[in-house]
Amino acid sequence: MAIIKKQRLDKLKNKASELINRSLDQHINLAVTGLSRSGKTAFITSLVNQLINEGNNSRLSFFDPVHQGNFIAAKRIPQQHLSIPRFDYDKAISSLTSDTPSWPEPTHGISELRLAIRYQPKKSLLKYATDMATLTLDITDYPGEWLLDLPMLNQTYEEWSEQTQALLTATPRNKFSQEFIAKVGEIDPFAIADEDLLAQLSKEYTELLHVFRYDLGLSVIQPGRFILPAELAGAPILEFFPFPKLNEIDGNDYQNASDDSFIGMLRSRYIEYKEQVVKVFYRQNFLRFDRQIVLADCLTPLNACSDNSGSESFSDLQLAIDMILESYSYGKSGLFSRLFSPKIDKLLFAATKADHVTSDQHAPMVSLLNQLIHQSKHKLNYEAIEMKTLAVAAVKSTSLGTTQHKGQTIPVIQGNTEPKESGKTERITLYPGAVPDKLPEKSFWQESAFNFINFSPRSGMTKHEPLPHIRMDQVLQFLLADKMI
Secondary structure, rough: OOOOHHHHHHHHHHHHHHHHHHHHHOEEEEEEEEOOOOOHHHHHHHHHHHHHHOOOOOOOOOHHHHOOOEEEEEEEEEEOOOOOOOOOHHHHHHHEEEEEOOOOOOOOOOOOEEEEEEOOOOOOOHHOOOOOOOEEEEEEEEEEEEEEEEHHHOOOOOHHHHHHHHOOOOOOOOHHHHHHHHHOOOOOOOOOOOOOHHHHHHHHHHHHHHHHHHHHOOOOOOOOHHHHHHHHOOOOHHHHOOOOOHHHHOHHHHHOOOOEEHHHHHHHHHHHHHHHHHHHHHHHHHHHOOOOEEEEEOHHHHHHHHHHHHHEEEEEEEEHHHHHHHHOOOOOOOOHHHHHHHEEEEEEEEOOOHHHHOOHHHHHHHHHHHHHOOOHHHHHHHOEEEEEEEEOOOOOOOOOEEOOOOOOOEEEEEEOOOOOOOOOOOOEEEEOOOOOOOOOOOHHHHHHOOOOOOOOOOOOOOOOOOOOEEEEHHHHHHHHHOOOO
């Protein structure tokens, strides 16, 4: 009984401490947002690494709290939500700093990490109350694919099927989805459902989603849990799929379809998925963020130009970002909203893998990403929130150099390729290509060629030194510095 009372008391103390920190503006909930392969795990690992190793050959010259002497120290502390897995920083940093370095495993579920950042207030009212203040930073990581399910909350099964059908029948998905659509089209929607057939077709639809995401490099994948199911792997709630040409079915017949019919069972599983998976995920994790960074890989779609699908890949990425941002709450936060209904007041867009191109291509990367997010930024400007776009590399894996080509000096990058089947890497030097500074026209994809390859982490990095990076200090400056003055 005493143990239970102590646990309740500790919980109340933690809640009170959080409210005090929020009222003093000493707490940040940071949402790290991005689709798989955008580098979320490496980004969080680097952000934590830079802060806890500050002062040990740090490279944070554009982070004012360090540059102006406010920063004292940072450390990891126990997280608030004990039912959510801890972000495995130790495992991630070990992968990067091992004798044979490798990239950390990607996110397969939600996780959290909490940092306490000590600093000396010099300008805020806190300087009259204390010589040392603490900023609490909560970082939340989750699979980007799960975010793409959030718009489903506002869609009926009919609307979702119609939208998904349009995607399946458009380039480049249509090459791979024709057989699946034909099989579903043969089903009598009002016949008694065969659960084995539902399971088989759901499996085939899931396999299609894997092709779209990992072979074609497309971004709009729904439902996201189909390719990253986590604890729901094998559950019947993941056994549904879009039904073609629902608009051709009589509306009354559709509404009155029995629950054990094909269309009735598909509809009920879709509704159950929304209620028990998507809505629960949203309520538990999306009503408390103050700051957000959106990570976007703009280089992979450029490589897709080899099969003339680059234009579609960019359009798909643009749609995915728009869908993701619609699910968050943006706007300025006053005292009341900070305490009870926080809104995101700072949003950073990051074009990742800046180390995969030469430094003269960073400005075009930023310009290209700004074009991709133009519509979203235009909507968010109405809320008067602060936004910024940067080209970043959370963990720099290459080095810059120059070479002579036809009598001219050209910039190049040098790094180790990712291991082949033999497990060996190769040290290469190359000029990967010029990044377009705007969304390319159709003809561009037929004329241009890129070689944006993936590199292994560089050797010789250690756990107790800051990781090499590109512009992580500017990331910290934008997201944290105003809270540490």
